[in-house]
Amino acid sequence: MSDRHPAADMNGHLAIIAVATFLGGLSAALLYGFINIAIGELIIHKYIFHGHWKFCKEEVIPDVDSRNPLVILHNRTIQGLHYIFRPFYVQHWLAHHKHVTKDNQHVAEHGDASPRMQKETLERYPLNTAALLNSSHGMGANIYGLVYQYLLLGFTPLPWFGLLAYYDQPLCLLVYFLPSLMLPLSTVYHKYLHMSNVSRQKKTPWYFRWLLSDPGEDVVRKHFMHHHVNNDRNWNFILFADAVTDVFGMNVDPDEKTMRHMEKLGLQVAVKS
Ligand SMILES: [Zn+2]
Ligand SMILES: [Zn+2]
Ligand SMILES: [Zn+2]
Numbered sequence: 224m225s226d227r228h229p230a231a232d233m234n235g236h237l238a239i240i241a242v243a244t245f246l247g248g249l250s251a252a253l254l255y256g257f258i259n260i261a262i263g264e265l266i267i268h269k270y271i272f273h274g275h276w277k278f279c280k281e282e283v284i285p286d287v288d289s290r291n292p293l294v295i296l297h298n299r300t301i302q303g304l305h306y307i308f309r310p311f312y313v314q315h316w317l318a319h320h321k322h323v324t325k326d327n328q329h330v331a332e333h334g335d336a337s338p339r340m341q342k343e344t345l346e347r348y349p350l351n352t353a354a355l356l357n358s359s360h361g362m363g364a365n366i367y368g369l370v371y372q373y374l375l376l377g378f379t380p381l382p383w384f385g386l387l388a389y390y391d392q393p394l395c396l397l398v399y400f401l402p403s404l405m406l407p408l409s410t411v412y413h414k415y416l417h418m419s420n421v422s423r424q425k426k427t428p429w430y431f432r433w434l435l436s437d438p439g440e441d442v443v444r445k446h447f448m449h450h451h452v453n454n455d456r457n458w459n460f461i462l463f464a465d466a467v468t469d470v471f472g473m474n475v476d477p478d479e480k481t482m483r484h485m486e487k488l489g490l491q492v493a494v495k496s
Contacts, residue, residue: 319361
């Protein structure tokens, strides 16, 4: 929770950018890489996973009845994008968000929806069986799910910015792409964000124990708000990424009411000493 004045946050951001730009080279590449993955995660989650690009919500995009080549081209383009994006909309919005709302206790204890709930969703969306299975029903991903999700970054500025800025500096380019690995990583640790405090303490493996820190618990609270309070805020699961998207007014901090709501559901995080 941040009780600092927004202007102070803003000055902090500007100071970091100023320092990195001054240092130049690799540290700037790392910073630009981080800014871009924070924005990339926001774009993917909001526009694709939540279907704010509305055609994601359609089950099928029918062929247009037209001879105008531009109209046909537009139709085929939307069909192509729909083919790529729709599975992510199904696994995240139609499966994951519904599971968390309807099956909260099971999710809080085990980090996934109950088998009955998973089966119900699979039967409801037979066109997206592979997507549901590759994404652990929207909660995580196997290697295919991780690779497909990573490729969605092609629809964000991330790779294009990197290639334009660093096409002639391979080491900088490599460093620029490092923060983007936080996207698959955050998909793998997503389920721990959903667990009750007790389950999270018990089940988080040693290589994710850093999630039990203050910044980790901030993500837990904000992700809770994303699911239970306001679906159109708090898009980032990557630690510290909200510092970037705050600039676009995309985040809300948890308030007293939210904390009580979490407590009622048995999801309270450790009390800070
Ligand atoms: Zn979501
Ligand atoms: Zn939405
Ligand atoms: Zn979630």
